Amino acid sequence: MERRTTSWYSPNLNMEMPLVAYGHAGQTLLMLPTAAADYLEYERFYLVDAIKPFIETGRIRAYSINSVNRYSLLNEQMPPHLKAELITRYDRYITEEVLPLIRNENGEDARPITTGASLGAFLAANEYFKHPDLFRGVIAMSGSYDIRSYLNGFYDDNVYFNNPVDYLSKLEDDHYLPLLRKADSIYILSGQGSYEDPKRSQQLSDILKLRHSEREGNSAYAGSVGAGRQS
Secondary structure: OOEEEEEEEEOOOOEEEEEEEEOOOOEEEEEEOOOOOOOOHHHHOOHHHHOHHHHHOOOEEEEEEOOOOOOOOOOOOOOHHHHHHHHHHHHHHHHHHHHHHHHHHHOOOOOOEEEEEOHHHHHHHHHHHHOOOOOOEEEEEOOOOOOHHHOOOOOOHHHHOOOHHHHHHHOOOOOHHHHHHOOOOEEEEEEOOOOOOHHHHHHHHHHHHHHHHHHHOOOOOOOOOOEEEEO
16 A cells, blocks of 8 residues: 655644555545544554555545644633634645645645544534535544634634534525535444434434435435444
8 A cells, every 4th residue: 555644834823734545546535633632543454454445445545634622622721712813724734734735746726625533523523514615525523613612702703603503504605515416425424433423424424414405495405415424
């Protein structure tokens, strides 16, 4: 399996940001780490091994990057307004720095699927739902999609535009909303273990179903959006 690492100083984040890529061809996958973990987390926990057959046969080319969770949402010393601002800057890091690298290696029409678990699920979902024109879909596992509990009551535009349960509920944009309604690769999954909270995944799924049913004029939804549960 082809594997390479790279790193550069991000002008959006003002810090060194490493990246690891697996594979040589296929649907691109952008992996976001959990909690305060790093870009090698999914390799250490054998997720990369689990998809290795797809990587080796050229069906998937996966990229894994660092998050800024330890400096933003999980940093109790960081003022809430700076936590939210850093999430916005992280979004720009992905769209202005990581995505061009992926497209340079895979073609200008490459649209990665974002994926992650826990806080990585939030990051993956936030990235896709903010940019459905740049990404093909999302696989979000056991996440929470409302970041207000990390911000001690603080709320501004950076919070709103990085809080999927808020901006998806009110999204009326004539460009982005139709793209989301036609999506074929949205998977919202949750386990039911001791540290799981399926209600958070169900909340996001319900919002997506409602926004889709508004177009259809009824509550039926036959797409791929759902809060899957696993024991």
